[in-house]
Amino acid sequence: MDEIGDMPLSMQAKLLRVLQDKVIERVGGTESKRVDMRIIAATNKNLRQLIAEGKFREDLYYRLNVITLEIPPLRERKDDILPLAKAFITHFSSELGIPEKTFSSEALKVITEYSWPGNVRQLENCIERIMNLHVGAVIEPNQLPSDLFTDDQDIHSPFVEDDYRNTILVEEKKIVEKALIKCNGNKTKAAKMLGISRSTFYDKLKGTGLG
Structure with a gap:
């Protein structure tokens, strides 16, 4: 159960x-059913503080708090960044039907030195954006989101997922439009030029309002 504190x-x-x-x-249903289960709950909030504020039940806290694993923020475990990024690349490569990509040494330096205020979710969305928008087998620094270079966000501020997704849609629409123009409206050629399958290209046409 994610975000149990909410x-x-x-x-x-x-x-x-x-x-x-x-x-x-x-x-x-109308009948009760006995179940044998184990609960794994996660939160990025201080549940003890929420209990003091009357926002979280103390009895539920003790029911859940049998074994506690505290996972440090991504900025404190730099060695996890590349393995996680590679895992996300593999995932989106399979989902989009496109070849996997690798990082150039310069791009790798950028992602490992960035503080990742949005933690793993921000990293995942970053990789999703790259896999959707950029052609080529090697990820270069100029293909990374600008946030990774400014690094001026408060390290405790939440990462706004909707902003990333909106940015992805806008940029994706531009790329799809350019591909169609270069290929004189031929969708099969445009898909091939972008290195994605025809079905994925049609999905992007619908998702960006072009199809």
Whole structure:
């Protein structure tokens, strides 16, 4: 369960009952069903502070807090950046039907020195943007988001995922339009020029409002 600290108090009460009684009732169902389960919950908030503020149930906290793993922010574990980036490249390569990419030494230096205020989610969105927008087997510094060069964000400020996704759509639309112009409107040739499958190209046409 991600972001357990954002769960409303009403839902916390329901979750507590499930953990205590190990009984659930399916949506639309009328019968209770016993379940054998293990809960893995994650949060980036201080639950003890939320308890003091009356925003998180103390009894639920102790039910969940059996084994605690504290994961440091990405800026404190630089050695994880490249393996995570490679994993995301593999994932989006498979999802988009395009070849995998590698980092140039200069681009690698940029991503490992950046503080990543949005942690793993920001890194994932960065790789998604690169895989969607840029052609070529090697990722160069000029293909990285500008945020990675300024690094002037507050390290504790949240990463706004919607901003990245909106930027991706705008830039993606420009690239698709340019490809169509260069290929005289031939979608098959445009897809080939961008190094993506025809079906992926059609998905991008729909996603950017061009198709």
